[in-house]
Amino acid sequence: MKLYDHPGFPNPRRVRIFLAEKGIQVPTETIDVPAGEHQRPAYLKKNPSGLIPALETDSGEVIAESASICRYLEEVHPQPALMGETALQKASIDMWHRRIENQLFNPLGSYFHHSTDGLGDNRYRNAAWGNHNRDQALKELKSLDLLLAQKPFISGDQFSVADITALCAVDLGVALGLFNVEDFQYLHEWHSRVSTRPSAAA
Numbered sequence: 001m002k003l004y005d006h007p008g009f010p011n012p013r014r015v016r017i018f019l020a021e022k023g024i025q026v027p028t029e030t031i032d033v034p035a036g037e038h039q040r041p042a043y044l045k046k047n048p049s050g051l052i053p054a055l056e057t058d059s060g061e062v063i064a065e066s067a068s069i070c071r072y073l074e075e076v077h078p079q080p081a082l083m084g085e086t087a088l089q090k091a092s093i094d095m096w097h098r099r100i101e102n103q104l105f106n107p108l109g110s111y112f113h114h115s116t117d118g119l120g121d122n123r124y125r126n127a128a129w130g131n132h133n134r135d136q137a138l139k140e141l142k143s144l145d146l147l148l149a150q151k152p153f154i155s156g157d158q159f160s161v162a163d164i165t166a167l168c169a170v171d172l173g174v175a176l177g178l179f180n181v182e183d184f185q186y187l188h189e190w191h192s193r194v195s196t197r198p199s200a201a202a
């Protein structure tokens, strides 16, 4: 297997943390996103979406989308389970994972691309849309804070892929200067719990 990656970027980090939790080591190849390598034919041939991460399997298939890469890794390395074991756990983790992606991670990405210099390229920008997404993400953080007052991890008692995606999103929001985790009591406690896991350094 090989992971197309870029150090410091939040979506590839989701996969790197997932791999670290599983104890799997996979060679990585850095795609120079700031230099536009992800939009060049050689990479587009592997992943037509032109985004990272992507995982190339030993048989040469390419899987993109962080959540789908994690799904594949969970299937080929089921333990420790990060996407649930019972039907109910699987559905609950999937539900929270989708919410974190849709209500927090993706809005922060839209804020980054529309309301900041983003990747510094000439793509379409709409600052009002970016700010709307920022507000959506901040609203979701408040809701997560309430949720985490009742349980240690996003989907319940067990650490899961939903926590991984939430951690990468929260760290992105902090890096963008949008909030401090200390401003949210329970989210702050959760953040300390998940950030001190060795995988968080990935």
Ligand SMILES: N[C@@H](CCC(=O)N[C@@H](CS)C(=O)NCC(=O)O)C(=O)O
Residues within 6 Å of the ligand: 009, 010, 011, 012, 033, 038, 050, 051, 052, 053, 064, 065, 066, 067, 119
């Ligand atoms: N939905 C994709 C999003 C991937 C994504 O947006 N990756 C960013 C890096 S964190 C990227 O490749 N950005 C390049 C660009 O927007 O041109 C996933 O979940 O993996």
